[in-house]
Amino acid sequence: MSKSLERKSWTEQRNAVFARDQQRCTCCLGRTGDVQTLDPDHNVPRGAGGSDRLSNLSTLCRRCHEAKHGDGIAPTVRLESTGEMTDVEFWWFKHLLKEMIPALAEDFNVRLQPKFGLEDDKVWYLPLGDIRLLDKQLLESDVEYQSLQAEQYM
Template sequence: MNQETRETVHERDRGQCVNCRASDPDVTLDVHHIVPRGQGGSDRLSNLALLCHQCHDAAHGEGTAPTIQFSSTGNMNTDSFETFLQFFTVLPTARFDPKAKAWQIPKADFEQVVATVSDPEKSAPLADGGGR
């Protein structure tokens, strides 16, 4: 892929990982082919996304994307626990890790939830493509 295409992807994605929102100059950002070239993917802008190295490795099955981990302190009342549990069971990308005894959600989805709660008029999609 040529340098002009790389620069266009960086500009379009605002110099930040489209998954976890990490940005220059804090991290290395890679241009990722959504459909790999080996499977017929092209260098068209619609097939390219800017990912940090950690998210890029995860996209290729070689690591784990950044996540936020939540666990109970054990001090919740029943109503608070029900709300906590409902939040994580309806968020499609939330996963319970029994080993850690904690809920984990992708960092980008957590940031979207915070933005939505802070500004209910916002309606950006979650990382899995689902909307609010």
């Protein structure tokens, strides 16, 4: 196959996966009309035997794609202390973020690990893709739970 025909085929696959995923990152659910900020991602890498078939491709925003490959930080939910809590309330808030939410996530087979101290010791970051996955698992479980709509994530 010629390079130009191979390139056209890849461009068609790329556009097809973006259309299937509705121009939305399948990790953080970020939507963009600008396909320049989206990347087709191989679920099973080509180096590990993955193919270019649609079933092996998903749409990731540039930030999630770079984070997947260890070159950045994926979109996160930023939680910050307002300074209005008492010391005891603040201690429980930190415990909720550091221990309770990850334990809940683990019960639903989701690894959710908050990141602390990226800016200072009163700011926490929860990966948006992990929160979305926990939200999906909770929605599909037997517990009474109301999910956010995809548009509410961003």
